[in-house]
Amino acid sequence: MTNAQLTDRDLAHIWHPCTQMKDHETLPLIPVKRARGVWLEDFDGRRYIDGISSWWVNLFGHAHPYITEKLAEQAATLEHVLLAGFTHEPAVRLAERLCALAPGGLNKVFFADNGSSAVEVALKMSYHAHLNAGEERPLFLSLTNSYHGETIGALSVGDVELYKKTYEPILIRSLQTPVPKDGSEEAAEEAAVALEAILREKGRDISALIVEPLVQCAGYMHMYHPRYLTLAKRLCESYGVHFIADEIAVGFGRTGTMFACEQAGVRPDFMCLSKGLTGGYMPLAVVLTTDDIYGRFYCDYLEFKAFLHSHSYTGNPLGCACANAVLDLFENEKTLETNREKSRWMAELMAPFAELPNVKEVRQRGMIGAVELQGYDFKERVNLKIFDHCLERGVFIRPLGHVLYFMPPYVISRQEMQKLVGAAYEAVKAL
Numbered sequence: 345m346t347n348a349q350l351t352d353r354d355l356a357h358i359w360h361p362c363t364q365m366k367d368h369e370t371l372p373l374i375p376v377k378r379a380r381g382v383w384l385e386d387f388d389g390r391r392y393i394d395g396i397s398s399w400w401v402n403l404f405g406h407a408h409p410y411i412t413e414k415l416a417e418q419a420a421t422l423e424h425v426l427l428a429g430f431t432h433e434p435a436v437r438l439a440e441r442l443c444a445l446a447p448g449g450l451n452k453v454f455f456a457d458n459g460s461s462a463v464e465v466a467l468k469m470s471y472h473a474h475l476n477a478g479e480e481r482p483l484f485l486s487l488t489n490s491y492h493g494e495t496i497g498a499l500s501v502g503d504v505e506l507y508k509k510t511y512e513p514i515l516i517r518s519l520q521t522p523v524p525k526d527g528s529e530e531a532a533e534e535a536a537v538a539l540e541a542i543l544r545e546k547g548r549d550i551s552a553l554i555v556e557p558l559v560q561c562a563g564y565m566h567m568y569h570p571r572y573l574t575l576a577k578r579l580c581e582s583y584g585v586h587f588i589a590d591e592i593a594v595g596f597g598r599t600g601t602m603f604a605c606e607q608a609g610v611r612p613d614f615m616c617l618s619k620g621l622t623g624g625y626m627p628l629a630v631v632l633t634t635d636d637i638y639g640r641f642y643c644d645y646l647e648f649k650a651f652l653h654s655h656s657y658t659g660n661p662l663g664c665a666c667a668n669a670v671l672d673l674f675e676n677e678k679t680l681e682t683n684r685e686k687s688r689w690m691a692e693l694m695a696p697f698a699e700l701p702n703v704k705e706v707r708q709r710g711m712i713g714a715v716e717l718q719g720y721d722f723k724e725r726v727n728l729k730i731f732d733h734c735l736e737r738g739v740f741i742r743p744l745g746h747v748l749y750f751m752p753p754y755v756i757s758r759q760e761m762q763k764l765v766g767a768a769y770e771a772v773k774a775l
């Protein structure tokens with residue numbers, strides 16, 4: 345089998361995500377035969393560094409022997425059982441461990457199977473919790489430039505025009521409050537003033553504010569100061585509005601702490617996790633919440649207050665086993681500590697970008713590095729040029745418009761990081 349053969353078979357049937365399929369008349373698909381560590385290998389024997397952890401999920405790289413072993417063990421023991429009326433050890437252990445790791449007070453875990461569904465769960469649960477307490481709050485609030493997924497509810501609270509505009513007429517009701525315009529503390533305070541104005545006017549109608557803590561990843565890796573989270577949480581509390589932390593992209597060490605909220609000392613009412621949760625092995629998601637929220641649904645069945653939401657694969661044991669293996673790796677390999685060193689390499693290696701005339705800003709938080717370019721028109725599709733250039737040099741990155749970024753697996757070595765950032769630097773220089 346060659347790349348070309350598999351590509352032909354693929355294009356006969358597969359409609360790819362987030363893709364204008366006509367692009368593939370000229371842009372080659374990359375059929376991946378196998379992968380190990382940070383490396384992807386195609387059917388023609390070419391290797392590429394996975395510079396974005398395959399949409400930010402493969403925290404410990406590909407085919408990690410330990411996760412693979414735990415997955416195989418679980419598959420041979422119990423591959424699946426429904427979670428309504430049944431339970432299993434991997435889910436129980438995972439729930440215990442997540443509650444122990446999360447900001448204090450998040451003591452209940454609701455399972456889902458992908459990031460968007462976790463967001464749907466949090467939105468529905470928030471609205472329903474208010475309703476069960478006798479309050480009707482039909483609106484949600486989110487930040488400008490936010491991204492929370494592609495299902496109708498998640499898209500409604502997002503604000504990236506490219507994904508949202510077409511579907512406006514069929515979305516649920518949401519408002520956007522300005523995200524801090526940059527990483528400074530002043531910008532955080534300014535945005536909090538705007539938030540307060542909205543809450544003063546509409547607070548009684550709003551169920552929850554949903555935010556991507558510290559980094560709006562799909563929103564061009566826009567980064568803001570933790571102070572905003574502290575202020576926003578405080579404001580939400582005073583207006584009885586729930587605070588939902590969507591840590592789907594930034595959770596599990598990506599920003600330097602296990603969860604990004606920790607950097608602001610914030611305990612959300614709901615925390616959504618997915619992506620890195622299983623290290624890229626299985627689709628799984630969770631929503632953590634408080635005993636208080638849980639208590640609002642707890643009553644006799646005929647009071648009809650239960651949260652009757654489910655997905656067939658909810659709490660799948662294979663996913664839970666992988667997630668437990670991921671948490672083992674965090675403990676055994678002191679990942680947060682070693683990442684501090686790796687973040688420093690990233691900073692050092694990215695510094696030269698700042699000297700290039702077509703670079704507007706270089707920014708970083710933990711293991712996320714971003715380079716924003718200037719002077720290009722949207723129609724030039726500069727992202728494809730960078731993508732191509734890097735691919736030629738054995739590096740896979742997927743720039744978001746005029747922003748290229750690195751979100752490598754945590755197992756990356758210094759040499760591999762040099763190759764990754766170096767290829768992107770050459771690409772930007774050659775534009």
Ligand code: PMP
Pocket residue numbers: 458459460461463491492493494556561562590591592593594618619
């Ligand atoms: N929230 C955030 C912050 C995300 O980055 C994403 C995915 N990029 C989602 C939600 C949606 O997750 P999924 O793609 O698993 O539906």
